[in-house]
Amino acid sequence: QKILLIHGPNLNLLGKREPEKYGNTSMKDIERISQEHGSKHDATVSCYQSNHEGNLVDRIHEAQTQGIDFIIINAGAYTHTSIALRDALLSVEIPYIELHVSNVHSREAFRHKSFLADKAVGVVCGLGVFGYKASVEFATQYKK
Numbered sequence: 001q002k003i004l005l006i007h008g009p010n011l012n013l014l015g016k017r018e019p020e021k022y023g024n025t026s027m028k029d030i031e032r033i034s035q036e037h038g039s040k041h042d043a044t045v046s047c048y049q050s051n052h053e054g055n056l057v058d059r060i061h062e063a064q065t066q067g068i069d070f071i072i073i074n075a076g077a078y079t080h081t082s083i084a085l086r087d088a089l090l091s092v093e094i095p096y097i098e099l100h101v102s103n104v105h106s107r108e109a110f111r112h113k114s115f116l117a118d119k120a121v122g123v124v125c126g127l128g129v130f131g132y133k134a135s136v137e138f139a140t141q142y143k144k
C-alpha cells in the first residue's frame with residue numbers, strides 16, 4: 001500500500017505554533033511516526049508539505065502517476081477555503097482522509113466548513129498525533 005501524507009500551510013511550524021492547540025510534536029516527528037507506523041503494516045508513507053495552494057494541487061496530481069493508493073491530508077486553513085484542492089482530490093480519484101490535529105468543531109465557526117469532508121472516506125480531528133497513526137493504519141487496510 002502506498003500512502004501519501006500531505007500537510008498544507010503553517011503545518012511546517014507544528015510543535016512551535018500555538019502549542020496549546022496543536023501540541024509540542026513537530027511535523028518532522030509526525031512524518032517519522034507515520035512512516036514507522038506504516039512500515040509495521042507493510043505500507044510506505046511518502047510525505048509532502050507546502051504553504052502554497054498550487055503546489056499542493058500539483059502534488060495531488062503527481063500522486064496519480066505514482067500509483068498512490070490513499071492520501072491523508074491535513075490541508076490546514078485551505079480545508080476551509082479551497083475548491084481547487086477539492087477538485088484536485090476528486091480528479092485523481094484517490095481515496096482520502098481529511099485530518100486535523102485540533103477539534104475544528106470546538107473552534108471558530110469558519111473552521112466548521114470544509115470543502116473536502118463530504119467526499120472524504122472519513123474525517124479525523126481533535127486526536128492530535130494519534131490521529132495520524134490511526135489514519136495510517138486505516139489506510140493500510142482500506143479496499144477501494
Ligand code: DQA
Pocket residue numbers: 009010011074075076077078079099100101102103104111
Ligand atoms: C488544522 C485546523 C485548521 O483550521 C487550521 O487552519 C490549521 C490546522 C489542524 O490540524 O487542527 O492550520 O488543520
